[in-house]
Amino acid sequence: MYSKEWQKRGLPHIHILLWLQHHITPDQIDNVICAEIPDPIRDPQLHEIVKCNMIYGPCGCFNRNSPCMKDNACSKHYPKNLIKETQTGDDGYPKYKRRSTDDGGFSVNIKGVDIDNRWIVPYNPVLLRSCNAHVNVEYCSLVKSIKYVCKYVNKGSDQASFALENEKDEIKTYESGRYISSSEAVWRILEFPIHERFPTVVHLAVHLENGQRVYFNEQNLHDRVNSPPTTTLLSFFDLCKVDDFAKNLLYPEVPAYYVWDKKKFQRRKRGVNVVGWPDIKREHTLGRVYTVHPNNTECYHLRMLLHEIRGPISFEALKTVNGQVHPTFKSTCKALGLLEDDEHLYAALCQSPHKIRDLFTIILVFCQPTKSEEFDNREYLKETSYDLVALEYVVRNNEESLNDEQKFAYNQIITSVNNNEGRIYFLDTPGGTGKTFLINLILAKVRGTRDITLAVASSGIAATLLEGGRTAHATFKLPLNLTTSVTPFCNISKQSNFAEVLKDTKLIVWDEITMAHKSGVEALNRSLKDIRGNKRLMGGVTVLLAGDFRQTLPVVPKGTRTVEVKSCLKRSTLWPKINILKLSKNMRVHLGEEKFAGRFADLLLEIGNSDYPSFDEMITIPENLCTVVTTVQDLISKIYQDIAHIHDKPMEWLCERAILTPKNDQAAAINDTPLMSFEGEEKVYTSIDTVVNMDNATNYPVEFLNSLKPPGMPYHRLILRVGTSIMLL
Numbered sequence: 151m152y153s154k155e156w157q158k159r160g161l162p163h164i165h166i167l168l169w170l171q172h173h174i175t176p177d178q179i180d181n182v183i184c185a186e187i188p189d190p191i192r193d194p195q196l197h198e199i200v201k202c203n204m205i206y207g208p209c210g211c212f213n214r215n216s217p218c219m220k221d222n223a224c225s226k227h228y229p230k231n232l233i234k235e236t237q238t239g240d241d242g243y244p245k246y247k248r249r250s251t252d253d254g255g256f257s258v259n260i261k262g263v264d265i266d267n268r269w270i271v272p273y274n275p276v277l278l279r280s281c282n283a284h285v286n287v288e289y290c291s292l293v294k295s296i297k298y299v300c301k302y303v304n305k306g307s308d309q310a311s312f313a314l315e316n317e318k319d320e321i322k323t324y325e326s327g328r329y330i331s332s333s334e335a336v337w338r339i340l341e342f343p344i345h346e347r348f349p350t351v352v353h354l355a356v357h358l359e360n361g362q363r364v365y366f367n368e369q370n371l372h373d374r375v376n377s378p379p380t381t382t383l384l385s386f387f388d389l390c391k392v393d394d395f396a397k398n399l400l401y402p403e404v405p406a407y408y409v410w411d412k413k414k415f416q417r418r419k420r421g422v423n424v425v426g427w428p429d430i431k432r433e434h435t436l437g438r439v440y441t442v443h444p445n446n447t448e449c450y451h452l453r454m455l456l457h458e459i460r461g462p463i464s465f466e467a468l469k470t471v472n473g474q475v476h477p478t479f480k481s482t483c484k485a486l487g488l489l490e491d492d493e494h495l496y497a498a499l500c501q502s503p504h505k506i507r508d509l510f511t512i513i514l515v516f517c518q519p520t521k522s523e524e525f526d527n528r529e530y531l532k533e534t535s536y537d538l539v540a541l542e543y544v545v546r547n548n549e550e551s552l553n554d555e556q557k558f559a560y561n562q563i564i565t566s567v568n569n570n571e572g573r574i575y576f577l578d579t580p581g582g583t584g585k586t587f588l589i590n591l592i593l594a595k596v597r598g599t600r601d602i603t604l605a606v607a608s609s610g611i612a613a614t615l616l617e618g619g620r621t622a623h624a625t626f627k628l629p630l631n632l633t634t635s636v637t638p639f640c641n642i643s644k645q646s647n648f649a650e651v652l653k654d655t656k657l658i659v660w661d662e663i664t665m666a667h668k669s670g671v672e673a674l675n676r677s678l679k680d681i682r683g684n685k686r687l688m689g690g691v692t693v694l695l696a697g698d699f700r701q702t703l704p705v706v707p708k709g710t711r712t713v714e715v716k717s718c719l720k721r722s723t724l725w726p727k728i729n730i731l732k733l734s735k736n737m738r739v740h741l742g743e744e745k746f747a748g749r750f751a752d753l754l755l756e757i758g759n760s761d762y763p764s765f766d767e768m769i770t771i772p773e774n775l776c777t778v779v780t781t782v783q784d785l786i787s788k789i790y791q792d793i794a795h796i797h798d799k800p801m802e803w804l805c806e807r808a809i810l811t812p813k814n815d816q817a818a819a820i821n822d823t824p825l826m827s828f829e830g831e832e833k834v835y836t837s838i839d840t841v842v843n844m845d846n847a848t849n850y851p852v853e854f855l856n857s858l859k860p861p862g863m864p865y866h867r868l869i870l871r872v873g874t875s876i877m878l879l
């Protein structure tokens with residue numbers, strides 16, 4: 151999208167907003183955008199261009215009369231702070247790397263003033279070199295900042311109102327006029343484009359039957375009543391009656407293949423050919439159905455159906471589910487499972503009689519039924535009702551087999567619990583050294599004496615490995631955004647049931663702590679002191695933190711490496727008070743028979759300790775260690791050979807293979823490939839839509855929310871086929 155404008159004295163200026171197909175990750179920002187003075191020796195050309203075009207002001211103490219000065223400060227926040235590495239800012243714009251002259255940054259002298267990197271407007275070296283003009287480039291990461299730029303791009307031209315008067319008083323009224331500079335005048339006379347936007351967005355009408363707007367006057371009243379004007383929605387129904395291709399489309403998809411011309415949809419003549427449909431062409435055009443407020447109930451649900459049902463030929467067809475015509479659009483949505491009701495709970499109860507007791511417990515514990523007062527102490531009950539015989543068995547069987555390091559750690563922790571010493575331990579454990587084994591033993595030992603111990607982990611998958619494990623966020627009600635408050639607290643009231651549990655807790659185990667934001671542990675410390683009314687560290691509870699700093703550090707959304715390192719436990723004020731315990735013997739290798747397992751474990755350690763040779767943070771994996779493939783497709787076909795006949799394979803075959811990838815979007819792409827190759831029947835499961843805040847429903851259309859794929863949340867549309875491996879957590 152771009153828009154041109156001419157500044158006060160006619161200086162041409164263009165605002166361009168680009169959407170990139172492939173995201174720039176925070177680590178890549180420095181490769182694209184720079185806010186530093188280039189080295190005058192190594193790159194004199196760029197140095198000169200930056201010096202002439204990209205230095206802001208200077209304003210502030212150098213020039214108090216600069217137009218940007220408001221209330222004695224620069225409204226554009228110059229000079230910026232000097233920082234060693236690029237960091238993501240809270241407002242959606244990064245804080246670019248601006249090194250001081252002591253750190254290797256450069257400075258230039260302009261009109262007797264020494265200017266350093268604090269005054270540089272961010273730029274892209276390639277663009278700057280090719281344009282040799284002021285080209286400010288910014289990275290917009292939040293919707294907030296994109297909205298701001300959109301407003302800027304769409305703003306109108308400068309205008310002024312003025313009055314013309316003369317002696318004869320011929321012109322009495324005020325008129326609007328525009329100043330047009332000579333360069334703008336030339337641009338307009340030659341009819342060069344001022345504004346352009348891609349992709350095109352076509353707005354689509356939505357209305358109930360006979361509910362479209364009709365404008366009439368005395369002359370055309372009868373005409374309009376007898377033949378009301380058509381709308382894009384009515385034309386869509388007509389199109390689906392006669393056009394086989396349109397029968398496969400949803401209403402919002404139509405503009406990509408048909409143009410709205412002369413009050414009807416007509417096939418596109420230009421665009422990309424659609425495979426299997428010789429006369430159909432596709433253009434990158436988006437269809438947007440007007441938003442409807444949820445108070446307008448029927449129309450709101452009609453709109454929802456238009457995003458779900460392909461090729462409807464009438465309003466009645468939209469209301470038909472399995473041959474039955476429903477009285478309202480809302481009941482149709484319900485029948486299609488698009489709206490929330492209690493059906494899923496009833497169905498779950500009816501369809502699994504043998505598991506009904508388990509299910510009943512789950513509903514009581516996790517689904518928060520409205521009449522929960524009868525189960526007031528269920529949190530406490532849950533933590534004190536472990537099977538003592540089974541725990542005793544675990545302790546008796548495993549205590550003996552501990553190795554020396556494990557035994558040392560075990561004794562330290564159990565002593566601290568028994569003597570109420572309230573120490574914090576960090577169990578530093580590379581993968582396979584028996585951390586989970588040890589933790590489960592400790593849990594069994596403490597629970598075996600009817601003492602309460604809470605087992606949490608930073609991720610859901612790690613929590614499943616601990617006996618009675620839950621995620622730390624859910625258990626301690628940690629604030630979702632730990633960085634917004636300076637002193638975050640857990641969202642647990644002192645009078646709550648869970649506070650009663652915390653008051654009697656003897657031990658808290660937090661696994662994969664290295665993935666947790668340090669503020670989470672600090673919040674727990676503050677809350678435990680408060681709830682237990684005890685000023686000692688963690689309110690006097692013994693806390694065992696376990697993890698490995700060689701593995702994933704806290705994930706800070708859009709954060710750079712520096713931000714991630716800053717937010718990990720080692721940078722917490724609590725770290726000096728933590729006792730470190732180490733496990734180093736790899737039990738998985740020691741017990742296993744796999745020939746290369748030892749070498750593999752050593753290599754992981756070498757990489758984690760930065761002892762393995764690397765170039766630009768990339769390593770070369772030795773060939774004899776594993777099979778290296780070059781494409782994802784190769785990987786999939788190696789792991790899932792003969793994928794088309796996957797439903798003939800035994801369950802064990804499926805269970806013993808998995809593809810791991812660090813990023814959610816890669817996982818989604820990898821999941822889709824084998825899925826498409828299965829021959830089995832496809833099943834689509836969609837999440838249920840519920841309007842929580844009526845007013846926000848129009849700000850954020852449902853289909854937009856459903857299109858988002860935030861980390862940690864299941865996709866709105868889950869597509870499965872027979873043979874797909876799924877993991878239930």
Ligand SMILES: Nc1ncnc2c1ncn2[C@@H]1O[C@H](COP(=O)(O)OP(=O)(O)OP(=O)(O)O)[C@@H](O)[C@H]1O
Pocket residue numbers: 551552553556579580581582583584585586587588737738741
């Ligand atoms: N003292 C022990 N005696 C017998 N088996 C052990 C002992 N310690 C660990 N193991 C076994 O070694 C294997 C690896 O241990 P475990 O899964 O606890 O390691 P971990 O440190 O949690 O690994 P990771 O961090 O990769 O999850 C398991 O099969 C576990 O049962």
